[in-house]
Amino acid sequence: MIGIDEAIISAKRVMFRCNKLAKITCMKIGITRLYLSPEHSLVNELVGNWMKKAGMIVRQDEVGNICGRYESKYINSPAIVLGSHLDTVRNAGRYDGILGVLTAIEIVYWLNKNQTRLKLAIEVIGFGDEEGTRFGITLLGSRGLTGTWKKEWLLYTDKDGITISEAMTNFGLDIRKIKDASRNIKDIVAYIEFHIEQGPCLDNENLPLGVVTTIHGARRFNCRFIGQSGHAGTVPMYYRKDALVAFAEWMTFVEHNTCKKHPQLVATVGFLNCKPGATNVIPGEVDFSLDIRGPKDSLLESLSTTLLKEANIIANNRKLSFEFKEYYRTSATVCDIKLQKILFNSIQELQGRCLLLPSGAGHDAIAIAECWPIGMLFIRNHLGISHNPKESINLDDLIISLQAYSYAVNKIINKI
Ligand SMILES: [Zn+2]
Known part of the structure; x- marks a missing residue:
């Protein structure tokens, strides 16, 4: 588990990076970052560099997800995937999706810093599209991983009449290779997503963290x-x-x-x-x-x-x-019971009690659940407002979150 001193350093770095990513937007005021846009490219480059600094081998996959891998102590071992999305809705907050990628990078950063290798590899993925803001289809990033892209999606257009196919080519991707983004079932053992709560439940319970039971x-x-x-x-x-x-x-x-x-x-x-x-x-x-x-x-x-x-x-x-x-x-997506228990116990040890709550919003985990067990944890949103520039978290919550998240990931890797 990340110690308190390390968690403080990491939490400050995550906040700094959230602010940095918030500046990469196609709007004069507010954050809007669309799939396959120049801003998507800039964010992938920046986040890819942070992944490299944390000790990962980095690549952009065939649908535009940025992927980092931290090897285990064994050769060719399967991985636990930690991630979320880097795209946004129009006039978004600065934490939705982003937090799940940046906190995962911190977990790997400290493992690498302490020269620790675990029995599973850790992959961190920043999905290029979850919100569906540009083309009206959601989860395009995570569906690349599961190999469930439909051919007809390539003809969907944005508001300027640009097709996904054209946008992919402009982005430097090859539409003939989309299938190569899909992953073998046996290469991944579980997916964990850390996300800001998009409602007021944790704030009302006065708790920094909770565990998701079901995605509605x-x-x-x-x-x-x-x-x-x-x-x-x-x-x-x-x-x-x-x-x-x-x-x-x-x-x-x-x-x-x-x-x-x-x-x-x-x-x-x-x-x-x-x-x-x-x-x-x-x-x-x-x-x-x-x-x-x-x-x-x-x-x-x-x-x-x-x-x-x-x-x-x-x-x-x-x-x-x-x-x-x-x-x-x-369909409603149920989070894996075993992962729920590990996340719950890890959080409970740190914050005294833990809240189990459903997610009313969709997440990358929905697509991933078609192939692999998923677990999700939520951090308190201080106003309960999301998809809005007012979205907010506080530093103390982030510090305890980083400890709980890293603790849980370690436990999952040892128990799975
Ligand atoms: Zn999100």
Whole structure:
């Protein structure tokens, strides 16, 4: 385990490096770093150099992930992979993803400094794309590792009409070699991701660290209530087929019934378009998004059925119509129980008690879990705000995190 003095040095270095990476952005104000962009290239170069300084052999893989390897005491041994992503959403915080890469580099730094080799190799990976900000497809970096890239993705375009294929070529990658980024199952034994919590739970519990049990699955729908637009002055209230009123009735149903099914289920309408959108016209149509997330696929299925059925009932009662289309779904991902226990015990030893919590946000670990056991730990986010420049952590939390993370990695390597 990293000692307290080393952890203080490392925590300060991680903070300094987070600030340094925050300056690599395509925006004048705020942090935005997109997959296969010039900023992606700069970050890979910088992080690659930090990996080298920590004693790793470094390469950029065939989908643009930056990968460092610290050999074990044996030749050709399998590896434990530690990592997260280096891309961001638009106007992001400076810790989301980045922390998982920089803290992992510190673990290797101290092993190398103390000339310690373990019985497994350690690989640190900075994934090039997790957020999907540029091309609308998430987890492109980690899906390179699992070999689950789809050919048709190459034709997806960014907002300027540049395809992934063109962007890869411009970045210096060869699209014919994408498959070479995939890794043999036997070469990796486990994946651990350290990440900032993107909600307020650890802050509310006054704990620096927690262990993730499940990464929530999600369903997304485009929905529409269709009524009848009309004159805002001449149509009496009881003759109206107001699509927005139907939506409002349904929205209160969503609020009251979602967590009744399960306390960890959440449902959000983040987009709403009221048509025709004029002050003096009754809304004839309301288009909106529905995003639901939860810890089990069966719960997601049950909640989506309940909510969509109720929308139909409300529409029928009001002589409107309702339609929807599902356009996205991911399954809930359970973190490996054995890894959860080791992470939990390591944290508990250092901070007295530990919180088990689900992740409502997606992570690289979702893709990795298709091939290897995954474990995740969260560090407290002081405002509980993420995907936002206000995202924050404090130095003391980072110090204890580095100790707990390195302690857990050592234990995992010895027990696995
Ligand atoms: Zn993230």
